[in-house]
Each structure stands twice: as structure tokens, then as C-alpha cells.
Amino acid sequence: MTAITRAEVEHLARLARLQLSADELDHYAGQLDVILQSVARVAEVTADDIPPTSHPIPVENVYRDDVARPGLDRAEIAAGAPAWEDDRFRVPRILDEE
Amino acid sequence: MAAMEGDLVRQEAAVLARAIAEGEVSAEEVTRAHLDRIDAVDERVHAFLQITGDAALEAARAVDRKRSEGIPLGPLAGVPIAVKDVLTMRGVPTTCGSRVLEGWRPPYDSAVVERLRAADMIMLGKTNMDEFAMGSSTEHSAYGPTHNPWDLDRIPGGSGGGSAAALAAFEAPLAIGSDTGGSIRQPAAVTGTVGVKPTYGGVSRYGLIALASSLDQAGPCARTVMDTALLHAAIAGHDARDSTSIDAPVQDVVAAAKRGDVRGMRIGLVKELGGDGYQAGVSQRFNEAVEILTSLGAEVIEVSCPNFEYALAAYYLILPSEASSNLARFDGMRYGLRVGDDGQHSVEEVMALTREAGFGAEVKRRIMIGTYALSSGYYDAYYGQAQKVRTLITRDFNAAFEKVDVLISPTAPTTAFKIGDKVDDPIAMYLNDIATIPVNLAGNTAMSLPVGLAPEDGLPVGLQIMAPPMADDRLYLVGSALEEALVDRWGHLLIEEAPEL
Numbered sequence: 001m002t003a004i005t006r007a008e009v010e011h012l013a014r015l016a017r018l019q020l021s022a023d024e025l026d027h028y029a030g031q032l033d034v035i036l037q038s039v040a041r042v043a044e045v046t047a048d049d050i051p052p053t054s055h056p057i058p059v060e061n062v063y064r065d066d067v068a069r070p071g072l073d074r075a076e077i078a079a080g081a082p083a084w085e086d087d088r089f090r091v092p093r094i095l096d097e098e
Numbered sequence: 099m100a101a102m103e104g105d106l107v108r109q110e111a112a113v114l115a116r117a118i119a120e121g122e123v124s125a126e127e128v129t130r131a132h133l134d135r136i137d138a139v140d141e142r143v144h145a146f147l148q149i150t151g152d153a154a155l156e157a158a159r160a161v162d163r164k165r166s167e168g169i170p171l172g173p174l175a176g177v178p179i180a181v182k183d184v185l186t187m188r189g190v191p192t193t194c195g196s197r198v199l200e201g202w203r204p205p206y207d208s209a210v211v212e213r214l215r216a217a218d219m220i221m222l223g224k225t226n227m228d229e230f231a232m233g234s235s236t237e238h239s240a241y242g243p244t245h246n247p248w249d250l251d252r253i254p255g256g257s258g259g260g261s262a263a264a265l266a267a268f269e270a271p272l273a274i275g276s277d278t279g280g281s282i283r284q285p286a287a288v289t290g291t292v293g294v295k296p297t298y299g300g301v302s303r304y305g306l307i308a309l310a311s312s313l314d315q316a317g318p319c320a321r322t323v324m325d326t327a328l329l330h331a332a333i334a335g336h337d338a339r340d341s342t343s344i345d346a347p348v349q350d351v352v353a354a355a356k357r358g359d360v361r362g363m364r365i366g367l368v369k370e371l372g373g374d375g376y377q378a379g380v381s382q383r384f385n386e387a388v389e390i391l392t393s394l395g396a397e398v399i400e401v402s403c404p405n406f407e408y409a410l411a412a413y414y415l416i417l418p419s420e421a422s423s424n425l426a427r428f429d430g431m432r433y434g435l436r437v438g439d440d441g442q443h444s445v446e447e448v449m450a451l452t453r454e455a456g457f458g459a460e461v462k463r464r465i466m467i468g469t470y471a472l473s474s475g476y477y478d479a480y481y482g483q484a485q486k487v488r489t490l491i492t493r494d495f496n497a498a499f500e501k502v503d504v505l506i507s508p509t510a511p512t513t514a515f516k517i518g519d520k521v522d523d524p525i526a527m528y529l530n531d532i533a534t535i536p537v538n539l540a541g542n543t544a545m546s547l548p549v550g551l552a553p554e555d556g557l558p559v560g561l562q563i564m565a566p567p568m569a570d571d572r573l574y575l576v577g578s579a580l581e582e583a584l585v586d587r588w589g590h591l592l593i594e595e596a597p598e599l
Contacts, residue, residue, distance in 0.1 A: 004470065012466045015473070016422060017429070018457070019450040028463060035467055035524055041411040042483040045490065052485030053492060055312045055342070056298045056541020057567065062341045076189075076205035082436035091431055092445045 003036035004029065106131035111177045111271040111325040118176035121165070125158040125176030129220050132178045136222065136269045139599045144244050145254075145264040147183050148191050149223040154178065161218050174328055175218035180270040182261050183224040184231055185316065186305040187211050194307050195229040195239040195257075198456030199434045208305020209337045210274055210316050217332045222270055225260030229458045230425065231281055231309045233257050234530035237521045238460045245517070246289060248557055248596050252514040255285030255530075261319050262289040266596055272329050273319040278309050279413055280510075280534025282317050283546035287509035287560025290548040290592045292326045292577070293319040295534075297567045298541035299344035302337030310420035311342075313413075313538040321593050323547060323577040327355035330570070349571035358578030361395035365576070366502035368564075370406040371533045377512045379552025383559040384508045387549040390583045391506075391576070401502060403494035405487065409536045412487035414528055415471050416539070419481050422468025425461070428453065463524060492540040499566045504576055507533045509546040509560035537564050545573040547581055548592040558592060 006029040013020045020028070074087075083090040106114070106128055117123045133151050140146055161176040186192050186204035188211075193199040207215070214221060228238035236244040236259030246254040247267040254263040261273035262285030275282035277295035286293030294317045301316045308314060318329035334348040367388065372381065392398050430436035430452030431445075438451035457465070471480040498505055510530055520526040537544040546560040561580070565572040585591060 008470075009466065012469050012473075013462075014450075016465045016469045017426075017446065017450045017453050018462055018465065019447075019454040020462070021454075024462075028466065031463060031524055032466060032470070035414065035463070036470065038525055039411040039414045039467075039480070039484075042408055042415060042487050043479060045405070045408055045483070045487055047483065047486035047490065050486040050489050052482060053488040053539075054485060056492070056539070057342070057344070059342055062338075064338055072205040076203070077432075080202055080205065080433045082430055082432075082434065083439065089432055092439050092441075092443060092448045094445050096444050 002033050003040065004033050107135045107268040109271065110322050111174060111320060112328060114271060115174050115177050118161070119165070119171060125161040125220065126155060128176060129154050129158040129178055132222060132270060139267050140269060142245060142250055142599060143247055143263050143267045143269070144242060145225055145260045145267060145269055146180070146223045147193060147195070147226050147241055147260070150190055150221060154220050154222050157220050161220070164218070172217045172332070174332055176220060177272060178220045178222050178270050179214060180222050180225045180261055180264040180273040181211065181214070182258050182273070182275050183227055184276050184307050185210050185274065186307070187221070187224065190224065192224065193241070194231070195227040195241060196456065196458070196461070197240045197435060198428045198452070202434050206305065209302035209339065210333050211305065213333045219332070225258070225264055225273065227260055228257035229461050230307070230421070231257040231276060231278055232421070232460045232464055234280070234284055234527055235517070235520065236260060237517060238458055240458055243517055246514045247599060248290065248514065251516055252557070253288070253517055255288040255514065257281040258285045258319070262286055262291050262293070265289065265291045265319060265321050266593060267599060271321065272325060274316060274333070275319045276306060276314060276316045277538065278313045279417065279538050280531040282319060283534050283544060283560070283562060284510045284530055286319060286546040288514040288558060290558030290596060291319060291321055292323055292545065292547045293317065294326055294330055294545045294570070294573060295537060295543060296330065296334060296570055297344070297543040299342045300334050300348065300543070300570065302340040302343050304337055304339040308424040310417040311424065312420060313417060321591060323574060323581045324355045326545070327351040327574050344568070346568070349569065351571050351574045354571035354574035355578045357575060358582055360391055360576055360579045363396045363504070363576065364502040365391055365396045365398045366401035366498055366505040367398055368406065368505050368507045369400050369402045370404065371507035375511055376508055377552060379554045380508050380510070380512060380559050383550035383552065384561055387561050387580060388506070391580060394579055394583060399502065401498045401505060403498055403536070405490040405494050406536050408487045409491055409539060410528060410532055412484040412491070413531070413535045413539060414467070415480050415484035416488065418464040418468030419471045420468070422465045422472065425465055428456065460524070488539045491536050495536070495540045495542060495566070504572050505564040507562050509533060509562040513552050513555055513557035513559060533562060541567050543567065543570045543573060545577050547577050549580070549584065550592065551595065
């Protein structure tokens, strides 16, 4: 029995914004299937009454005092940006053609 | 210069710090010796991705100036250190071993780097790692593998193989690692060095590029237990910029390392972490260490943690889930690589092309596994169930720590394997972390220290000590006592047996 098909891997790649090649899809489909079948073992533990743990130590929201602090250096951020124009990040077009 | 006869690069950090403080040697000389060593061996070891020689020498001269002016210095002032490339360092390329961040210069220092600067330590550069810390061999670095100084054809462990190899190759006396599922401890085990994963929240994650936020923890790496303690003390403590940072005093790990005593301690041997699946020489050296602990006055009993059997499966759901979310930030818009920005492709297409080109195979696998586990229809069966297993593992630890003070196991099931052996076999690679993962899931603290060479291959074996959260000092009490007994037996540290490069 397979846990995941090639078509599902293609869908996942789209959700995860990964433009995989056909060869990669073939390769990963097999590997992801093996991994998922292996980790599916967690279902063997009957745990209806067990609370989930999202975090190893209990966390509460932490607020800091509402005091202005210096931010990061603008010029350094601009230098690290893939494209910078008019003192802003330049990004590709947002809307599709159609 | 009496204390400093012999090779500066083979000295312990504590010895170097004392010699610098007493003026027997300058910080600049110590730094230069390590840079020369890197120059001589790193072409073969490839522990470093970036070497910041000029900045290091400048920082060393500043320490020497402070000393000559009588300004008080910290306990590790002037001592060189290597920093895993997962931590941001302002103005110095920080890549996480990924093409997607190639050449990126962070506009800020991570909290750990800030602390190292404040301690007047000398950062030599950034060390190699599996891409975004995903791996157990450092073969998943986009910049090529690191080689184990014990045998250059073998892996140095991972993800922090660069930091561990830098120590084992005498390129640095101290290093910083990060441990999400064993990335400090497993490299320590296979390189004959020491590494500690502090209690979750013990060291600030500010500026530690996130893999799995509920598991990640930066920590100290060194060649001795005492050096590890000194570095632990230098980087631990509360930081308001990390909301999970523990706001409580840090245990006195240095005092514990000085004391090194297991008399009257109860030590639990985890039944599920040993036996079948563990290499013969690993089990042999581990069992010998157990005998030593008993002879030193500890009471060793077997303890069962039945749900540890499911830890690996739960981890390889929780980690990819968190990673798929954390790595969404690498979209080619604000920093790092951008591919396909030709005026034709839309922003979504540019993101997908960038991530396809910028991420390696293991990162893609884990992002897709995580995306799958978090998607509707599968969430309860995979991620939800894994979180419940996490609760059960924590309960196993709690029950065990009612009976014993610390738990022990081999750190890794095998010694260092050959480069290439497991690189495209994810399940085989994941099994390296079988003994280290439970600690991350529960947020505990753990140490790996060397306990000998496996007779069949002559490669280092590590023993893992696990303690409850906020009891990091117990690792050092046990680790230091065991190390002292082993050094008595061997006549030197195990690392002295590493071949000349």
C-alpha cells in the first residue's frame, strides 16, 4: 500500500512553492512514501485521552514594555535584498496575466 | 612561557585563557596559531565556510590592549571559537549551509554571538553544517561535506559536523553548535569531542535561524568537559528577545565540572536505547563506562522508557511540520537568492523557481513531508498524533527521573560511517538520531562525551548523559567524573589519539 502518490507529491510541491522537475517528482514520490509509512507508526499509540504537547515548556505570551528601540540598519537591509528600488524591496508582479 | 610550551592549538580553552590572563602568551599569538592551523588543514577537513581572520586578529589585539590597561577580562577572554553557520553574525556571510542564503550578510548579531563578543572571545569564522541543520552527516551542506579528522573518508556527524571537526582537527578549542535532534551530541560522539544540548530555553534563540522552533537549542562544544562548562556559562541566560528563554538563574555548570562527583548518584540505563541495532564496539565501550561509573560510587539501574520507541516517528513529523512553516520565509523577496525575476514570471512563480534552485534534496523532502502532515485530512493522524506521542515521551522522562538523577545511553548507534553511504537513504540517515531525539522532544538537557574507540574500526564512541530540564549541572557532575576516570586510564584525552593530519 502506498501512503502517497506522485500526483499528491506534485500537489504538495505546488503548496510548498517548489518548482520540482519531473525527475525529482519521480525520485521524491518513492522516498516520501517510505518516510510517511515509517512515521505513520505514531498511530499505533492509542492516545485519545492524551493531551498534545506543542512545546517542551509551558509558554505564555510575553509582552515587553512599549518603548521605542532602534531597528535594523536600512542600508544593510537594502544591501541584502535581491532587488531594491526607490528605497523599497522591489518584487515581481503580484497578479497573473489572465 | 613554561605553561605554553608545545603547540598552542592543542591546549584546552581553560589553559589558554589563564595563560592569556597572566601574560604568558598574547591573544594575538593564540589567534594567529589557530588561523595558521586552519590554513594548514582546512582544505582537507572543510570545517569552515567562512574564515574571518582579519576581524579575529583585530579582536585579539583589542583583548591584549585591555589586558595591558588593566581592564578586567572574562574567564574566556582571548580564546578563539568557531561558530556554526546557523547563527547570524553582523556583516559576515551567514548561509545555514544553503544556496538560498549564499552571500547574505545579516544586519544583526544573534544573542549567542553578542555574548561571545561581550566575553571578549575571538570568533575565527563560521562552520559547515547540513543545510538548515537537516541531516546527521554534514553531507547535505550545499558547499560540500566536512571530513572527519579521525578518517577523512568518513562523516563528522551532523548537522554540526563543521563545529565538531574544527575541534577534533585542533582548528579551534571551542565551538558553538545547535541541537534540534542531536546535531551537537552526535557530531561530538563521532569525532571524540564533548557537546551539550542545554535545557530548552537555556540559551537564547534570537538570531538562531529556525529549523524547528520548539526543538532548536544552541549549545557549547569543546574537547573537555570543563571547557564545555566554561562556554556553557558564557552563552546561557535569559534574553527578552526570545519568548521561550527561561527567566531564571543558570545552574552553576562550572562548579559542577570542577566537582565531578557521582558518589551516591542514581544513574538510569535506558533499556530502549541499546542492544540490537547498536554497533558491537559502541555497546562495549558504553558498558565499560557503566562499570567505571559504578566503581566511582554511582548506583546504576536499568530504567524503561517504553514510548521512546515512537520518538523517531514523532520527531520526523514534528520537525518537518515546523520546518515547512519556518522555511516559508525563504521566498526570494527580502533576502537571499531570487531566480526567474525576468519581468514575465509572477511573484508566485519566482518564489517556486527560487526555492527549487536554492534548496537541496533533504530540505525539499522535509518541507513536503511537513506540508503533508499539516494539511487538512492528515493533520490529526500525523501531526496531532505526534504531539500526543511527545506528551508520552515527556511522561516517560518524568517517571524515570523520579527513580534516578540522570539517564545514560550510547549517543549514536554507530561510529562515523563513510561519506556517501547514506546520503540518498533518508530512513538510514534518520536512524543516527534514535538516541538523541527524545531529549529534544521533552526539552531536557543532555551531554555527549567520548568513552573510547570501537575496537573493530578504531573510531570514537560517545556516551550520552540526560538530565531533567534546568538540571544542566548534573551533566557536568557526571561527565567530569567519568572523563577524569577515563583520562586516568588512558593517560591523556581520547582526542590525543586522533591521527596527525
